[in-house]
């Protein structure tokens with residue numbers, strides 16, 4: 001017959017099998033969003049985007065912007081549970097000779113992953129030479145001030161009730177909000193939140209977004225956040241394509257778990273994506289059959305990163321993706337995930 005260790009292996013295999021089944025069931029029933037729901041949400045976002053384009057062109061023809069576009073998980077098939085949010089990217093154009101970018105690690109804040117945008121050549125091109133000079137604070141382009149400018153326009157001078165009634169939506173700006181967000185009620189029970197996200201694309205391809213540092217100390221207020229989202233999701237998808245892997249599925253399950261468990265709500269898609277990318281560097285088997293093993297390994301690696309107090313960005317390792325959590329939050333997340341390791345099914349029961 002089977003020895004004690006064989007017995008234990010068999011038992012573990014059965015446990016794993018059932019976690020595997022539960023994960024796929026959870027994926028089908030809770031995580032993935034029906035195509036129709038996604039399409040309706042995208043339609044609503046697109047309608048709003050079109051209205052904003054018309055408004056901004058008409059009202060502020062000299063504001064140096066490139067064409068706005070929609071982005072986010074809703075467009076990458078990485079949104080989970082409900083189709084309820086999207087980002088409206090608003091690319092600002094900056095005059096080459098008037099601005100320079102300074103990486104956060106070279107500043108007094110010593111913060112990789114964040115940047116300052118300094119106004120240059122004021123002697124030759126005095127204040128007012130650039131449209132964006134109105135958003136300069138203490139010599140730097142202030143993302144906060146850029147957001148406030150849009151807030152005045154978008155929340156203050158657009159007649160959203162009128163536009164909403166034409167489009168057959170209920171639209172209202174969300175106040176107060178960290179960034180600028182529109183709430184769109186597009187069916188009786190469906191709400192979509194559209195974040196307005198001003199964006200700078202630098203010459204070297206670095207993208208910076210006007211999303212404030214979460215622990216917004218005074219000295220952090222001028223920092224622009226480097227966005228790795230496009231590169232991260234592209235890499236994840238490419239790896240899956242190479243081996244027909246389950247990394248994106250694993251990410252979506254983890255995102256849903258965090259969305260449905262309040263104690264894990266602080267974990268972001270970017271942290272989860274990078275943890276999976278780092279795991280992919282040392283783990284080769286991402287076949288669909290390995291989902292439960294990889295999911296457990298992801299939980300364990302997150303516990304490890306939280307214990308270290310550091311989660312390096314897979315693309316730029318000096319960037320620490322835990323830098324916006326307080327030590328107490330890091331502890332709480334670590335503890336919650338550590339407890340979940342012995343009973344991972346509990347995470348799917350919400």
Ligand code: GDP
Pocket residue numbers: 071072073074078079080085086087197207209211227228229230255268269
């Ligand atoms: P989800 O919101 O968890 O479903 O994940 P997403 O992948 O859609 O990430 C959206 C979040 O990433 C938002 O909080 C954005 O502020 C932030 N973000 C950072 N860079 C980008 C970017 O280039 N595009 C978009 N859409 N969001 C970005």
